Amino acid sequence: MTITNTTQSFSSLKGAIKVTNIDNNSSKESSDTLADAVSVNIDSDGLNTTSLLNSLEEETVIQARNGYVNEEEKKQKQMIDEHYAKMNEENKNFAYPSAHISEKYFDIASPYYVEGLTKEERKTAYSQEINYLNNGHLITYRSNDPVLRDMPLIYGDVDVAQRKAYDREKVNEQFQTLLNKYNVTIPQDTKLTFTIDPNTLKATVSGTDDETLAKAVEDVMNTANNAKELFRHIISSRSDDSTQYNGTSASKYNLTQNIKNVTGYNLKDLEIKDGKFVTEDGTNVAEIYIKKINENPNMSDFVKQMSIASNVAGLTKLAKNGFDSVPDLVLSIDYENGSFYDVKQSENFGTGKRQWIDELKASKPKNLTNLKIEEESSSKTEILKEAFEIISDENKNIKLLDKDRHILSKEELMLKYLLGYEEEIKNEDLYSFIEKLKKKVDEVKIDNNIS
Template sequence: MTINSNTQSFSSLNGAIKVTQSSQAESSFTTQTKKLTDSVSIDISSNSESLEEETVIQARNGYVNPEEARQVKILEEHYSKMNEENKKFDYPYNHIFDKYKNTSSPYYVQGLTKQERDIAYSTEIHYLKDRKMFAYADAILRDETPILGDVDVAERKAYDREKVNEQFQSLLDKYNISIPQDTKLSFTIDPNTLKATVTGTDDETLTKSIEDVINTADNAKQLFLHISSSRSDDSTQYNAESSSKYGLVQNIKDVTGYNLKDLEIKDGKFVTEDGTDVFEIYTKKINENPNKSDFTKQMSIASDGAALAKLARNGFDSVPDLVLSIDYQNGSFYDVKQSENFGTEKNGWIKEWKDAKTTEAMAHKKEEYESQYLDTTQFTQKYNDIDLTSNKTNTKKENKEVLSKEELMLKYLFGDGKESKEDKDFLSSSFLNKEAL
């Protein structure tokens, strides 16, 4: 450990932490003759070497439904073969018509429902044009388990949640941050700054440390997008108007660098400090972008221009900000203010819902029907009632991550365990002195 008495700060050798004496009354101190009698604050963001600007959290993580992939392969193989056979005829389009539309043709395919016939005809026509468009109601998949679009969306959300949980844990591990078992935290993200605030614990040091790491690079932004993409239809913290405002603010900021929230409104326009209409800057930047087509430029300017004018006319606060929150406990994020939860231990409803809908779909394979399982609350309620708090009495031996505040700080500062006993004793006495004040 290195100690700089001139700057009243010290840092661990690995550069992970910088500790600065809160009181400015003393100009210096030594580790051997003077005890720390003033409180210390830990601010890992104050050391430029302590945090890496790396976006670890990803809102979407490339989910692939394995059953869907298997069925697509079946369709691909079948229609690839059909396409080669069709091209052997002088007029392949006519041949496809004969197979599915001409009942007097010797090539007419028997035994298909009207829907299956239309699907096969359309698929083969598209294949001839080098466009592959498949439907899961295809006759080729008649005996396969149906792919349910709404269930697939829920499974994707649960998959992304699992990945985000792992990514957040890797951030905590990277900076030796340990969240005590059963501690329930709430992350709230401001849509204008895309910075997160953490509540739920009285441990201010832990709170500050978590905020510092989640707000590195675009991690808070990705968590914000993940919350948004995990919403269910009955979410009370999400609405279309606020979402549109968020999109507009981000578009203007991405193009011009200005945040609408920070700009003054004059004569129905958002203006910069020198009085320039921000929309003029936006229009100029869009038109100068060589990567956009003229059509895209015109659409962007027209759409954002109309929305910007309306917001300026009514005032920035006329539309509520899209402030999003999510809870965290025992290694997983949990959705709030909605019935569908995709967090660990509370997402079992997805399988029950899928099983019920699959059985229903198989029973109505050849007919149209209205599902009796459109409302998922009949499956989600019992999972939402699960108490995530552990009933076990954890000891340090049983759960090494459950540490006292002093032990947590020492682990945070000396994650590699290589510092001397004297260094650790010094910091221990510092924390004890702080608690005695």
């Protein structure tokens, strides 16, 4: 048999894995039995993924949460801590520190009285100084603290969105590290969908006709606990309008995980007999769970009781109705060009899809001063709206006349009074103006009744 000097290669459709066979024995003869080894050269861009999966130690590279820190919040907390630590040292110079704190915030005649604070700021500052005096540190931080008056406000919804975006960036990087480890390349513009089974916490990959690529990516994701961490990341990235996540299925997932973590049994694999999940030898898995929990030396009696009560009740209900009576929490996420993208929800934290977070942040008042102005404006609008509601549909048969005896519609009346009393609104308390307006309407009602 003659082995010619040829180079043969094959690769997956999208080039994820490439194997090249180089034969340098151009003139070597052999018998019908090939005695010489064939040299297989796997280039650096396409090492045999299966071989690497078998030889390399598995590790959980992907992490659902990655220690996000809001630097602005950290800075503000430090400012507050330093301020009240300083105040506390000053307060302790007085014979009765708590009395001094009360005096400087509520006794106008005191030479120590702190001026220029709103009622809420005064209450907050007083409370914080008392807390620091009693505990040696602050217990809580408050957004209406006068220390933060001109500092940027931190909004919970914005902060949560920024945390989710931060975690997504980290997960994207971690997945790329995982792909690099096993020499798998996902070609540009290839869109994949990862779907994770909550019972096995293993991923399946779809979205491509390249079965070799899909299998390689799937195998890589299913090393160690990477698929589990991606599953948890999808949960932590969900928005309120997610259609793939629901509380009932999530409760089922939590129950099955709790039972599996303690007993080692997966409820999906167990038989239901006489309203109980039973093992192969007929043992009630609830009994195993109770025994294991009670033997745990790291749990307090209270936690043991709560865990047993909650999970055994859940087991009983699920066994009664059947494991499939509640849909499994099957979750999916897309991947393309180096980033994961959320599906079946309005909020997306994928690369290039996060501009809505900046827009959300820009829509908020920048600090407490701006917030108060906005709240005051909103309050005035609501008061005016309420005032004009006194001309209700119930009174639509009442004729409201202007000085020329022209019948005014409700809208015309609103416009007339808003324009006619513009100067009065500026120069007097808004509530006084509203009372005047109500009185005017009452007078019109009386005139109409008389006529």
